[in-house]
Amino acid sequence: MELGLSLGETMADAGRDLVLGLGMGMGVVRREDEGRSKRGREEATAAPVRLELDFGARSSPEPPPVRLSLLSMVPSLGVPWASSNSGGHLEAASRGFDVNRAPSCAFGGAAAEADDEEQDDAGAGGAAVSSPSPNNSAGSFPTDFSAPGQAGAGGGGDRACSRASDEDDGGSSRKKLRLSKEQSAFLEESFKEHATLNPKQKQALAKQLNLRPRQVEVWFQNRRARTPVSRRFACRTKLKQTEVDCEYLKRCCETLTEENRRLQKELAELRALKTVNPYYMHLPATTLSMCPSCERVASNSAPPPAAASAAQATAPAPSGGGIGDAAPPEQRPSSFAALFSSPLNRPLAAQTQAPASS
Protein backbone atom coordinates (compact mmCIF):
# COMPACT_ATOMS: atom_id res chain seq x y z
CA MET A 1 0.00 0.00 0.00
CA GLU A 2 1.26 3.35 -0.86
CA LEU A 3 -0.30 6.57 0.15
CA GLY A 4 0.92 9.44 -1.92
CA LEU A 5 0.52 12.89 -0.61
CA SER A 6 1.59 16.09 -2.17
CA LEU A 7 1.95 19.44 -0.57
CA GLY A 8 -0.78 21.19 -2.30
CA GLU A 9 -0.13 22.79 -5.58
CA THR A 10 3.31 24.02 -4.70
CA MET A 11 4.88 20.73 -4.07
CA ALA A 12 2.99 19.20 -6.88
CA ASP A 13 4.25 21.89 -9.15
CA ALA A 14 7.70 21.18 -8.01
CA GLY A 15 7.23 17.62 -8.96
CA ARG A 16 7.69 16.39 -5.48
CA ASP A 17 5.46 13.91 -3.89
CA LEU A 18 5.24 13.07 -0.32
CA VAL A 19 4.68 9.40 -0.20
CA LEU A 20 3.28 7.78 2.81
CA GLY A 21 3.87 4.19 2.29
CA LEU A 22 1.83 2.05 4.53
CA GLY A 23 2.93 -1.47 4.79
CA MET A 24 -0.45 -2.91 4.28
CA GLY A 25 -2.24 -4.65 1.61
CA MET A 26 -4.48 -1.87 0.60
CA GLY A 27 -3.34 1.02 -1.46
CA VAL A 28 -4.51 4.55 -1.47
CA VAL A 29 -2.96 7.29 -3.48
CA ARG A 30 -3.92 10.77 -2.59
CA ARG A 31 -3.08 14.06 -4.06
CA GLU A 32 -3.68 17.68 -3.52
CA ASP A 33 -6.77 18.35 -1.54
CA GLU A 34 -6.02 19.10 2.07
CA GLY A 35 -9.13 17.47 3.30
CA ARG A 36 -8.24 14.29 1.63
CA SER A 37 -4.73 14.57 2.87
CA LYS A 38 -6.08 14.80 6.33
CA ARG A 39 -8.06 11.72 5.76
CA GLY A 40 -4.96 10.08 4.46
CA ARG A 41 -3.24 10.81 7.72
CA GLU A 42 -6.07 9.29 9.58
CA GLU A 43 -5.67 6.16 7.59
CA ALA A 44 -2.01 6.22 8.27
CA THR A 45 -2.77 6.51 11.90
CA ALA A 46 -4.85 3.43 11.77
CA ALA A 47 -2.26 1.45 9.88
CA PRO A 48 -0.63 -0.84 12.35
CA VAL A 49 2.40 -1.90 10.45
CA ARG A 50 4.54 0.53 8.63
CA LEU A 51 4.59 4.17 7.85
CA GLU A 52 7.16 5.37 5.46
CA LEU A 53 7.74 8.84 4.21
CA ASP A 54 9.68 9.70 1.16
CA PHE A 55 10.68 13.30 0.75
CA GLY A 56 12.76 12.67 -2.25
CA ALA A 57 12.42 15.28 -4.90
CA ARG A 58 11.32 13.53 -7.98
CA SER A 59 12.36 16.19 -10.34
CA SER A 60 15.62 17.19 -8.80
CA PRO A 61 18.32 14.62 -8.34
CA GLU A 62 20.32 17.02 -6.22
CA PRO A 63 18.95 16.65 -2.72
CA PRO A 64 19.16 13.20 -1.30
CA PRO A 65 15.77 11.80 -0.63
CA VAL A 66 14.71 12.03 2.91
CA ARG A 67 13.10 8.86 3.92
CA LEU A 68 11.51 8.21 7.16
CA SER A 69 10.55 4.83 8.26
CA LEU A 70 8.41 4.52 11.27
CA LEU A 71 8.14 0.91 12.02
CA SER A 72 7.38 0.44 15.58
CA MET A 73 4.28 1.21 17.41
CA VAL A 74 3.25 2.55 20.66
CA PRO A 75 0.70 0.01 21.65
CA SER A 76 -1.10 2.28 23.99
CA LEU A 77 -1.74 4.68 21.20
CA GLY A 78 -2.44 2.09 18.62
CA VAL A 79 -0.54 3.92 16.02
CA PRO A 80 2.59 3.21 14.12
CA TRP A 81 5.12 5.25 15.89
CA ALA A 82 8.73 6.05 15.80
CA SER A 83 10.65 4.37 18.47
CA SER A 84 13.23 2.81 16.26
CA ASN A 85 14.44 3.22 12.80
CA SER A 86 15.60 0.96 10.14
CA GLY A 87 18.92 1.21 8.45
CA GLY A 88 19.33 3.60 5.61
CA HIS A 89 16.59 5.85 6.79
CA LEU A 90 16.72 8.99 8.75
CA GLU A 91 16.97 8.86 12.44
CA ALA A 92 13.36 9.57 12.74
CA ALA A 93 12.91 7.58 15.81
CA SER A 94 15.35 9.59 17.80
CA ARG A 95 13.41 12.75 17.50
CA GLY A 96 10.04 11.80 16.26
CA PHE A 97 8.16 13.27 13.41
CA ASP A 98 5.42 15.67 13.88
CA VAL A 99 3.56 14.57 10.86
CA ASN A 100 3.20 11.23 12.50
CA ARG A 101 2.56 12.61 15.87
CA ALA A 102 0.27 10.77 18.12
CA PRO A 103 -3.38 11.23 17.52
CA SER A 104 -3.54 13.24 20.63
CA CYS A 105 -2.28 16.22 18.80
CA ALA A 106 -2.67 15.84 15.15
CA PHE A 107 -5.40 13.42 14.63
CA GLY A 108 -7.17 13.11 17.85
CA GLY A 109 -10.80 13.89 18.11
CA ALA A 110 -11.99 17.26 17.05
CA ALA A 111 -8.50 18.57 16.73
CA ALA A 112 -7.94 16.47 13.70
CA GLU A 113 -10.78 18.09 11.93
CA ALA A 114 -10.19 21.56 13.16
CA ASP A 115 -7.92 23.94 11.45
CA ASP A 116 -4.68 24.93 13.07
CA GLU A 117 -6.02 27.56 15.37
CA GLU A 118 -8.76 25.30 16.43
CA GLN A 119 -6.20 22.64 17.08
CA ASP A 120 -4.58 24.95 19.50
CA ASP A 121 -7.80 25.60 21.20
CA ALA A 122 -8.52 21.94 21.41
CA GLY A 123 -5.11 21.29 22.82
CA ALA A 124 -5.53 23.93 25.43
CA GLY A 125 -8.99 22.83 26.15
CA GLY A 126 -7.76 19.40 26.96
CA ALA A 127 -5.46 18.69 29.79
CA ALA A 128 -2.47 20.75 28.93
CA VAL A 129 -0.04 18.22 30.12
CA SER A 130 3.57 18.32 29.29
CA SER A 131 4.63 14.79 28.82
CA PRO A 132 8.21 14.19 27.95
CA SER A 133 8.68 11.27 25.77
CA PRO A 134 10.35 8.22 27.11
CA ASN A 135 12.06 7.91 23.78
CA ASN A 136 13.49 11.32 23.97
CA SER A 137 16.82 11.16 25.62
CA ALA A 138 16.62 14.81 26.42
CA GLY A 139 13.20 14.29 27.78
CA SER A 140 12.63 17.95 28.15
CA PHE A 141 10.45 18.78 25.27
CA PRO A 142 7.30 20.35 26.51
CA THR A 143 4.62 18.67 24.56
CA ASP A 144 1.78 20.88 25.42
CA PHE A 145 -0.06 19.58 22.43
CA SER A 146 -1.43 16.89 24.57
CA ALA A 147 -5.00 15.94 24.32
CA PRO A 148 -6.95 13.49 26.39
CA GLY A 149 -5.18 10.20 26.26
CA GLN A 150 -1.84 11.66 25.63
CA ALA A 151 -0.70 12.02 29.16
CA GLY A 152 1.18 9.06 30.39
CA ALA A 153 1.13 7.33 27.07
CA GLY A 154 4.29 9.11 26.23
CA GLY A 155 3.88 8.61 22.58
CA GLY A 156 7.00 8.04 20.61
CA GLY A 157 6.40 11.36 19.03
CA ASP A 158 8.59 12.87 21.72
CA ARG A 159 9.19 16.43 20.93
CA ALA A 160 7.88 18.15 17.95
CA CYS A 161 4.38 19.27 18.15
CA SER A 162 2.63 22.54 17.75
CA ARG A 163 2.78 24.35 20.95
CA ALA A 164 -0.26 26.03 22.22
CA SER A 165 0.00 29.63 21.38
CA ASP A 166 0.44 32.28 23.97
CA GLU A 167 -3.15 33.21 23.90
CA ASP A 168 -4.42 29.78 24.53
CA ASP A 169 -1.95 28.19 26.85
CA GLY A 170 -3.10 30.53 29.50
CA GLY A 171 0.42 31.13 30.66
CA SER A 172 2.58 34.11 30.18
CA SER A 173 5.61 32.06 29.22
CA ARG A 174 5.88 30.96 25.68
CA LYS A 175 6.79 27.39 25.09
CA LYS A 176 9.00 26.68 22.21
CA LEU A 177 9.16 23.50 20.32
CA ARG A 178 12.05 22.19 18.40
CA LEU A 179 11.03 21.02 15.03
CA SER A 180 11.94 17.50 14.30
CA LYS A 181 14.62 16.73 11.79
CA GLU A 182 12.04 15.54 9.38
CA GLN A 183 9.96 18.65 9.74
CA SER A 184 12.99 20.78 9.23
CA ALA A 185 14.04 18.72 6.26
CA PHE A 186 10.62 19.02 4.77
CA LEU A 187 10.53 22.76 5.30
CA GLU A 188 14.01 23.00 3.90
CA GLU A 189 12.97 21.18 0.80
CA SER A 190 10.04 23.47 0.47
CA PHE A 191 12.25 26.46 0.99
CA LYS A 192 14.44 25.35 -1.85
CA GLU A 193 11.45 25.52 -4.10
CA HIS A 194 10.22 28.87 -2.92
CA ALA A 195 11.67 31.12 -0.28
CA THR A 196 8.36 32.80 0.30
CA LEU A 197 4.97 31.42 0.94
CA ASN A 198 1.58 32.36 -0.20
CA PRO A 199 -1.25 31.68 2.20
CA LYS A 200 -2.24 28.54 0.39
CA GLN A 201 1.23 27.11 0.54
CA LYS A 202 1.53 28.07 4.16
CA GLN A 203 -1.69 26.34 5.01
CA ALA A 204 -0.71 23.26 3.09
CA LEU A 205 2.65 23.04 4.74
CA ALA A 206 1.21 23.63 8.14
CA LYS A 207 -1.34 20.95 7.64
CA GLN A 208 1.19 18.59 6.24
CA LEU A 209 3.56 19.00 9.13
CA ASN A 210 0.95 19.48 11.79
CA LEU A 211 2.22 22.89 12.59
CA ARG A 212 0.37 26.08 12.87
CA PRO A 213 0.57 28.37 9.88
CA ARG A 214 2.21 30.90 12.10
CA GLN A 215 4.97 28.42 12.84
CA VAL A 216 5.53 27.78 9.19
CA GLU A 217 5.59 31.48 8.58
CA VAL A 218 8.07 32.06 11.37
CA TRP A 219 10.23 29.24 10.16
CA PHE A 220 10.40 30.74 6.69
CA GLN A 221 11.18 34.15 8.14
CA ASN A 222 14.01 32.79 10.19
CA ARG A 223 15.19 30.71 7.32
CA ARG A 224 15.29 33.71 5.05
CA ALA A 225 17.26 35.56 7.67
CA ARG A 226 19.79 32.80 7.62
CA THR A 227 19.79 32.45 3.92
CA PRO A 228 22.91 33.32 1.97
CA VAL A 229 23.03 36.93 0.99
CA SER A 230 23.61 36.17 -2.62
CA ARG A 231 24.34 33.42 -5.02
CA ARG A 232 27.85 34.72 -5.32
CA PHE A 233 28.49 34.33 -1.64
CA ALA A 234 26.44 31.27 -1.18
CA CYS A 235 28.29 30.36 1.95
CA ARG A 236 27.40 33.59 3.69
CA THR A 237 24.33 34.20 5.66
CA LYS A 238 23.21 37.68 6.44
CA LEU A 239 24.61 37.38 9.89
CA LYS A 240 27.88 36.11 8.55
CA GLN A 241 27.89 38.92 6.05
CA THR A 242 27.53 41.43 8.84
CA GLU A 243 30.49 39.91 10.59
CA VAL A 244 32.50 40.08 7.41
CA ASP A 245 31.49 43.69 6.93
CA CYS A 246 32.56 44.49 10.44
CA GLU A 247 35.91 42.86 9.90
CA TYR A 248 36.34 44.70 6.68
CA LEU A 249 35.56 48.03 8.28
CA LYS A 250 38.15 47.32 10.91
CA ARG A 251 40.68 46.65 8.22
CA CYS A 252 39.63 49.81 6.43
CA CYS A 253 40.12 51.78 9.59
CA GLU A 254 43.54 50.32 10.13
CA THR A 255 44.52 50.95 6.55
CA LEU A 256 43.36 54.52 6.67
CA THR A 257 45.14 55.08 9.92
CA GLU A 258 48.31 53.71 8.45
CA GLU A 259 47.85 55.80 5.34
CA ASN A 260 47.30 58.89 7.41
CA ARG A 261 50.42 58.18 9.41
CA ARG A 262 52.41 57.73 6.25
CA LEU A 263 51.12 60.94 4.75
CA GLN A 264 51.85 62.88 7.88
CA LYS A 265 55.36 61.60 7.77
CA GLU A 266 55.66 62.46 4.11
CA LEU A 267 54.36 65.93 4.78
CA ALA A 268 56.86 66.44 7.54
CA GLU A 269 59.65 65.33 5.26
CA LEU A 270 58.54 67.68 2.53
CA ARG A 271 58.36 70.56 4.93
CA ALA A 272 61.80 69.76 6.15
CA LEU A 273 63.04 69.61 2.59
CA LYS A 274 61.42 72.92 1.83
CA THR A 275 63.11 74.45 4.81
CA VAL A 276 66.52 73.19 3.75
CA ASN A 277 66.18 74.18 0.12
CA PRO A 278 63.42 76.76 -0.29
CA TYR A 279 64.06 77.12 -4.05
CA TYR A 280 63.93 73.45 -4.75
CA MET A 281 60.18 73.14 -4.78
CA HIS A 282 57.64 75.74 -5.58
CA LEU A 283 54.86 73.26 -5.54
CA PRO A 284 54.05 70.57 -3.13
CA ALA A 285 55.47 67.38 -4.46
CA THR A 286 52.28 65.49 -4.14
CA THR A 287 50.45 67.77 -6.50
CA LEU A 288 52.65 66.62 -9.34
CA SER A 289 51.04 63.85 -11.24
CA MET A 290 52.04 62.07 -14.38
CA CYS A 291 49.57 61.52 -17.10
CA PRO A 292 50.10 57.93 -18.13
CA SER A 293 48.86 58.53 -21.64
CA CYS A 294 50.78 61.65 -22.62
CA GLU A 295 53.52 61.20 -20.03
CA ARG A 296 53.43 64.84 -19.12
CA VAL A 297 53.58 66.11 -15.66
CA ALA A 298 50.57 68.03 -14.58
CA SER A 299 51.36 70.63 -12.03
CA ASN A 300 47.83 71.65 -11.23
CA SER A 301 46.55 71.10 -7.79
CA ALA A 302 43.98 68.81 -9.28
CA PRO A 303 45.11 66.15 -11.70
CA PRO A 304 43.70 66.18 -15.20
CA PRO A 305 40.60 64.09 -15.56
CA ALA A 306 42.22 61.73 -17.98
CA ALA A 307 45.13 61.22 -15.70
CA ALA A 308 42.90 60.77 -12.73
CA SER A 309 40.73 58.22 -14.38
CA ALA A 310 43.66 56.40 -15.87
CA ALA A 311 45.46 56.39 -12.59
CA GLN A 312 42.33 55.10 -10.94
CA ALA A 313 42.12 52.34 -13.44
CA THR A 314 45.69 51.32 -12.90
CA ALA A 315 45.86 51.96 -9.21
CA PRO A 316 46.85 48.91 -7.25
CA ALA A 317 44.37 47.46 -4.87
CA PRO A 318 44.73 48.61 -1.31
CA SER A 319 46.44 46.37 1.10
CA GLY A 320 43.19 45.71 2.85
CA GLY A 321 42.09 43.55 0.02
CA GLY A 322 40.55 44.29 -3.29
CA ILE A 323 36.93 45.09 -3.30
CA GLY A 324 36.43 45.32 -6.96
CA ASP A 325 34.25 42.89 -8.76
CA ALA A 326 37.26 40.96 -9.89
CA ALA A 327 38.34 40.30 -6.37
CA PRO A 328 37.82 36.83 -5.04
CA PRO A 329 34.88 36.42 -2.75
CA GLU A 330 37.00 36.18 0.32
CA GLN A 331 38.39 39.60 -0.30
CA ARG A 332 35.21 41.26 -1.30
CA PRO A 333 33.08 41.51 1.76
CA SER A 334 30.03 43.12 0.31
CA SER A 335 28.64 45.87 -1.78
CA PHE A 336 28.21 47.69 1.45
CA ALA A 337 31.93 47.59 2.00
CA ALA A 338 32.49 48.96 -1.45
CA LEU A 339 31.09 52.23 -0.25
CA PHE A 340 34.10 52.57 1.93
CA SER A 341 36.56 51.41 -0.59
CA SER A 342 36.55 54.37 -2.94
CA PRO A 343 38.96 56.57 -0.99
CA LEU A 344 41.50 53.83 -1.06
CA ASN A 345 41.19 53.40 -4.75
CA ARG A 346 41.90 57.00 -5.49
CA PRO A 347 45.31 57.81 -6.87
CA LEU A 348 47.79 59.08 -4.42
CA ALA A 349 47.89 62.50 -5.99
CA ALA A 350 44.21 62.94 -5.53
CA GLN A 351 44.37 61.71 -1.97
CA THR A 352 47.23 63.85 -0.86
CA GLN A 353 46.69 67.10 -2.61
CA ALA A 354 44.80 68.69 0.21
CA PRO A 355 47.34 68.31 3.01
CA ALA A 356 50.26 68.90 0.68
CA SER A 357 48.99 72.28 -0.41
CA SER A 358 49.11 73.66 3.07
Place this chain on the structure above:
DNA sequence: CCTACACCAGTTTTTACATCA
Protein backbone atom coordinates in the same frame (compact mmCIF):
# COMPACT_ATOMS: atom_id res chain seq x y z
C1' DC B 1 -7.19 57.20 4.16
C1' DC B 2 -7.82 52.78 6.33
C1' DT B 3 -7.11 47.89 6.74
C1' DA B 4 -5.05 43.54 6.25
C1' DC B 5 -1.22 41.12 5.18
C1' DA B 6 3.57 39.85 4.31
C1' DC B 7 8.12 40.77 5.07
C1' DC B 8 12.25 42.20 7.53
C1' DA B 9 15.53 43.44 11.24
C1' DG B 10 16.26 43.10 15.77
C1' DT B 11 15.35 41.00 20.08
C1' DT B 12 13.90 37.64 23.51
C1' DT B 13 13.27 33.11 25.05
C1' DT B 14 13.99 28.30 25.05
C1' DT B 15 16.57 24.25 24.18
C1' DA B 16 20.51 21.28 23.53
C1' DC B 17 25.03 20.59 24.34
C1' DA B 18 29.77 21.14 26.13
C1' DT B 19 32.69 22.08 29.92
C1' DC B 20 34.16 21.94 34.51
C1' DA B 21 34.36 21.37 39.45
Place this chain on the structure above:
DNA sequence: CTTGATGTAAAAACTGGTGTA
Protein backbone atom coordinates in the same frame (compact mmCIF):
# COMPACT_ATOMS: atom_id res chain seq x y z
C1' DC C 1 32.26 7.78 36.64
C1' DT C 2 28.31 10.57 37.88
C1' DT C 3 26.06 14.88 38.79
C1' DG C 4 24.83 19.57 38.99
C1' DA C 5 26.03 24.33 37.77
C1' DT C 6 27.30 27.25 34.13
C1' DG C 7 28.18 29.11 29.57
C1' DT C 8 27.11 29.19 24.81
C1' DA C 9 25.26 28.45 20.17
C1' DA C 10 21.28 27.59 17.61
C1' DA C 11 16.71 28.00 16.77
C1' DA C 12 11.82 29.22 17.69
C1' DA C 13 9.03 32.96 18.65
C1' DC C 14 7.99 37.79 19.35
C1' DT C 15 7.94 42.92 18.36
C1' DG C 16 7.81 46.97 15.81
C1' DG C 17 8.31 49.12 11.48
C1' DT C 18 7.54 49.30 6.46
C1' DG C 19 5.62 48.41 1.94
C1' DT C 20 1.78 46.93 -0.83
C1' DA C 21 -2.72 45.63 -2.53
